[in-house]
Amino acid sequence: MAIEILFLGTGSAEGIPAINCTCEHCRRARRENGKLAREREAVLFSLPGYDLLVGTPPEIRSLINKYEVKRLDGILATNADYGYIGGIKEFEYWHGPLDFLAEENLFTLIKQELWTDRLEKLMFHIPYYLGASIYFGASSIIAFALRREPPSFGLSIKEGERRVIYAPDAPPVFTNYARRLMQCCDILIVGTPVFEPDETKQHLSVEEALKLKDEVKARQLVLTSITHHNKPHDELEEWANKFQNVKVAYDGLKLSL
Numbered sequence: 001m002a003i004e005i006l007f008l009g010t011g012s013a014e015g016i017p018a019i020n021c022t023c024e025h026c027r028r029a030r031r032e033n034g035k036l037a038r039e040r041e042a043v044l045f046s047l048p049g050y051d052l053l054v055g056t057p058p059e060i061r062s063l064i065n066k067y068e069v070k071r072l073d074g075i076l077a078t079n080a081d082y083g084y085i086g087g088i089k090e091f092e093y094w095h096g097p098l099d100f101l102a103e104e105n106l107f108t109l110i111k112q113e114l115w116t117d118r119l120e121k122l123m124f125h126i127p128y129y130l131g132a133s134i135y136f137g138a139s140s141i142i143a144f145a146l147r148r149e150p151p152s153f154g155l156s157i158k159e160g161e162r163r164v165i166y167a168p169d170a171p172p173v174f175t176n177y178a179r180r181l182m183q184c185c186d187i188l189i190v191g192t193p194v195f196e197p198d199e200t201k202q203h204l205s206v207e208e209a210l211k212l213k214d215e216v217k218a219r220q221l222v223l224t225s226i227t228h229h230n231k232p233h234d235e236l237e238e239w240a241n242k243f244q245n246v247k248v249a250y251d252g253l254k255l256s257l
């Protein structure tokens, strides 16, 4: 069995074109659309017998319709940012029960802003704990911390001997524990909103992600969570093609492991 990965949105919390932005990247995205345009971050991980949606941006309803996602078993939140989870209320009209996986403090934050009685009726909160595996039959997920404030989490998803790391909203410095989980993974998916190192140290850059790939000996690096501060898709892809096993995600990309 395999892990199927479908990128519904790859545009971080802002999306491209960003609202009201007149930068060349956004202007090109409006003109040419295609892979230059990115909806906000959402990825569907299909594990054997369990379809898990990670991230529910405000446009999740149209993304679910566009990619004809008919089945979901659970939704997992990695942070409480509006761009990543603001569309959770759309699931008030989902047919059937859903699991909602969120770390306890994260769930408290989401409940303060975005939770409703309807969601409470159809979603069952399953907390995940850092460093502890959640098992889905032969598959498992371990969550790890990426940022303390505001809280943000990454995932190590395992199916048999295959492992995928998903860290959409990460600063450039990782814990030793996170780096250990990343060691020799098959696919390292990291959010890189910017190309060059960010002076505020809040976001991982493309250059730092490439270094991380080599350091943890990941077999493949996939860049996602890309904003208009990064290079446009075609330029970034051209750059990535200079390296082995480096891919730039785009909306609609499917990967199988």
Ligand SMILES: [Zn+2]
Pocket (backbone or CB within 6 Å): 017, 018, 021, 022, 023, 024, 025, 026, 027, 228
């Ligand atoms: Zn822009």
